Amino acid sequence: MMTEISLNVLDIANNSIRAGAGLIEITVQIQRDRDALTIIITDDGCGMTPEQLKSVEDPFFTTRTTRRIGLGVPFFKMAALSTEGSFKIDSTPGSGTTITAVFGLTHIDRMPLGDMNSTIHTLITLNTHIDFLYTYSFDGNQFTLDTREFRQVLGDVPLNSPEVSAYIKEYLTENQNEADGGYHI
Amino acid sequence: MKSLEELKAIREKMQGQIGIRNESSDQTRVVVGMATCGIASGARPVLTALSDAVQTKGLANVSVTQTGCIGLCQYEPIVEIYEPGKDKVTYIKMTPEKAQEVVEQHLIRGHIIQKYTIAEVLG
Secondary structure (H helix, E strand, O other): OOOOHHHHHHHHHHHHHHOOOOEEEEEEEEEOOOOEEEEEEEEOOOOOOHHHHHHOOOOOOOOOOOOOOOOHHHHHHHHHHOOOOEEEEEEEOOOEEEEEEEEEOOOOOOOOOOOHHHHHHHHHHHOOOOEEEEEEEEOOEEEEEEHHHHHHHHOOOOOOOHHHHHHHHHHHHHHHHHHHOOOOO | OOOHHHHHHHHHHHOOOOOOOOOOOOOEEEEEEOOHHHHHHOHHHHHHHHHHHHHHOOOOOEEEEEEOOOOOHHHOOOEEEEOOOOOOEEEOOOOHHHHHHHHHHHHHOOOOOHHHEHHHHHO
16 A cells, blocks of 8 residues: 555556656646546556456556566555545557546545655656656646656756756756645645 | 756756766666555655765766566565675665665675665564
8 A cells, every 4th residue: 555646656657667658648637626636647658458458457467477466556546446536547559558547635535645746756867768748737737847858958968967856856846836835735 | 937947057067077977887786676565665765865865975886776576575665786796785674764874884885784684684
């Protein structure tokens, strides 16, 4: 069991990385008027067959070989459904996968969103061969971080160099603060 | 709104320094288990502590990376250290505080912290 939604996101994004994705899009959307916190993770990786898709929500299904149990997707699904939310996976072999989880924002059983910025920062700096498009939206105020834009500016300066890594951290913190005014999610 | 102008400034400052970083065989690899088991046990703050400490100490010959499930889920968070020409060292049940000690003692001074290693903990 994870203690923060942001840790589920980190875990699920690792599935996209293993699926050979070149671009991973992560969206966090908070809508207080709909009482909803929506997480969408989309990748352009290898996708899943209908058979795999059917079994991926089963804890006793995994593609890894060290152990015959995979709890990442079941954890995420359980976390969403326990808040009267919803959970959906769409996947096409060869073109990618999208996971959508909706949480009841004020539901008593919703775990905190947690440190999303740390999840995004970790993903970007440890997987510099992959592009990330992160969108954070709070009641319609939103910001994005697109590593493709960053790369254009940076040329051959790597995303995980200390200066750029620090910049990414500040970029995320400052822009999230501007979007949600420090609202505790 | 933080601007991309600042990023341009970073690029200008850093151009010319690229390529100095040595990726050759004397590189030490620090590997953190980041599968579901690792993340659920607290691997993300451990990884952040390691990366931050390696950066602030300017350890250019150390790279911090992640891996999947190591197969010892009950001992997560696990950190493995691969130094060229030496046996792998496996630290288990790590915390950000222990990770900082590992950077100070092991990576900088070369002293393995036996009490955190799998061999010592499992006796």
